[in-house]
Amino acid sequence: MKITGIEMRRIAMPLVAPFRTSFGTETARDVLLVRVVTPDSEGWGECAAMSEPLYSSEYADGAAEALRRFLIPALPARVDAFGTGRALAPFKGHRMAKAALETAVLDAQLRSSGQSFASFLGAAAERVPCGVSVGIMDSIPELLDAVEGYLSEGYVRIKLKIQPGWDLAPVRAVRERFGPDVPLQVDANAAYTLTDAPHLAKLDAFDLLLIEQPLANDDMVQHAALARRITTPVCLDESIESAEHAAAAITLGACSIINVKPARVGGYLEARRIHDLARAHGVAVWCGGMLETGIGRAANVALAALPGFTLPGDTSASRRYFATDITPPFELRDGHLNVPAGPGIGVDPVQDILDEVTTSTEWITR
Numbered sequence: 001m002k003i004t005g006i007e008m009r010r011i012a013m014p015l016v017a018p019f020r021t022s023f024g025t026e027t028a029r030d031v032l033l034v035r036v037v038t039p040d041s042e043g044w045g046e047c048a049a050m051s052e053p054l055y056s057s058e059y060a061d062g063a064a065e066a067l068r069r070f071l072i073p074a075l076p077a078r079v080d081a082f083g084t085g086r087a088l089a090p091f092k093g094h095r096m097a098k099a100a101l102e103t104a105v106l107d108a109q110l111r112s113s114g115q116s117f118a119s120f121l122g123a124a125a126e127r128v129p130c131g132v133s134v135g136i137m138d139s140i141p142e143l144l145d146a147v148e149g150y151l152s153e154g155y156v157r158i159k160l161k162i163q164p165g166w167d168l169a170p171v172r173a174v175r176e177r178f179g180p181d182v183p184l185q186v187d188a189n190a191a192y193t194l195t196d197a198p199h200l201a202k203l204d205a206f207d208l209l210l211i212e213q214p215l216a217n218d219d220m221v222q223h224a225a226l227a228r229r230i231t232t233p234v235c236l237d238e239s240i241e242s243a244e245h246a247a248a249a250i251t252l253g254a255c256s257i258i259n260v261k262p263a264r265v266g267g268y269l270e271a272r273r274i275h276d277l278a279r280a281h282g283v284a285v286w287c288g289g290m291l292e293t294g295i296g297r298a299a300n301v302a303l304a305a306l307p308g309f310t311l312p313g314d315t316s317a318s319r320r321y322f323a324t325d326i327t328p329p330f331e332l333r334d335g336h337l338n339v340p341a342g343p344g345i346g347v348d349p350v351q352d353i354l355d356e357v358t359t360s361t362e363w364i365t366r
């Protein structure tokens with residue numbers, strides 16, 4: 001596939017409500033979009049990097065610079081998604097930047113051939129059950145109101161962000177208010193250390209699906225030690241940046257569940273490799289989220305339909321984060337999102353909305 005040019009576009013997307021995690025509070029998303037143009041199609045990729053390097057070392061301006069100076073120039077004149085991964089491999093890190101570019105190439109390639117992401121990736125379902133991520137709140141009553149709202153919208157799983165000082169009380173309150181049967185999990189975003197093991201073991205009383213990334217992203221051995229001291233299944237997110245990391249984590253017993261985020265691992269091809277590896281080991285995976293717009297959300301929903309994605313993902317409806325999405329909104333129906341069936345990611349930006357939220361565009365000819 002010949003690439004005639006690539007656009008990098010920055011958009012400002014206000015969130016419907018502040019989203020607080022153990023590493024900070026988001027009130028708006030400064031999103032970098034990549035558009036790959038070929039003679040007979042164009043493809044879109046969304047870079048999930050945040051404005052600041054708080055979730056990982058990547059951030060939007062840094063991703064744009066890596067794409068502009070190194071990754072885009074490294075692409076051959078004619079390339080497909082697999083060739084893109086090979087061309088970008090020599091560059092260390094910058095996985096979210098790489099993921100955006102590879103996804104845009106893959107989207108253009110699949111739109112041209114008429115194949116959907118779901119079909120290309122090997123989806124086994126036409127809709128996926130959806131969980132929702134609930135941020136740290138100022139009070140327990142506020143949290144319970146939020147959870148009640150999401151449950152009434154039909155979300156099939158609740159994920160609570162936790163941190164030291166906001167963990168046992170919110171989990172206990174949700175269990176006491178909504179009962180023992182609501183699928184419930186927690187996400188620490190690396191806020192604890194192994195010395196907190198006795199405290200984290202108190203979460204075992206609440207029959208959680210999992211505890212996500214309790215320790216630092218490079219604490220693979222310590223996660224294995226923690227997993228032996230608590231009964232709640234350990235799920236890794238930030239620690240798993242590749243299929244090799246997943247293999248190491250499974251071998252070490254550092255996790256029994258993996259949150260697969262294509263942005264974190266460099267794209268959908270590597271995400272599928274992790275899915276396949278985990279499935280071969282009987283390890284469940286679920287699709288994580290990075291507050292994506294409908295562009296990234298569409299591709300994530302296709303991935304979440306693969307057979308090894310046996311736990312509900314953070315694939316929420318567009319309205320969970322945005323009053324107006326840049327694509328036709330993803331809407332929850334009976335706790336599920338439909339998997340886009342059209343060519344490529346199966347959705348297109350609504351140009352007027354996209355132009356309204358655009359803060360800059362940059363065209364790179366080939």
Ligand SMILES: O=C(O)CCC(=O)N[C@@H](C(=O)O)c1ccccc1
Nearest residue numbers: 055133189288289290291292314316
């Ligand atoms: O539903 C979503 O898209 C967000 C899910 C979620 O909680 N993402 C968290 C995470 O740590 O997984 C996150 C939020 C913001 C930035 C990075 C990560």
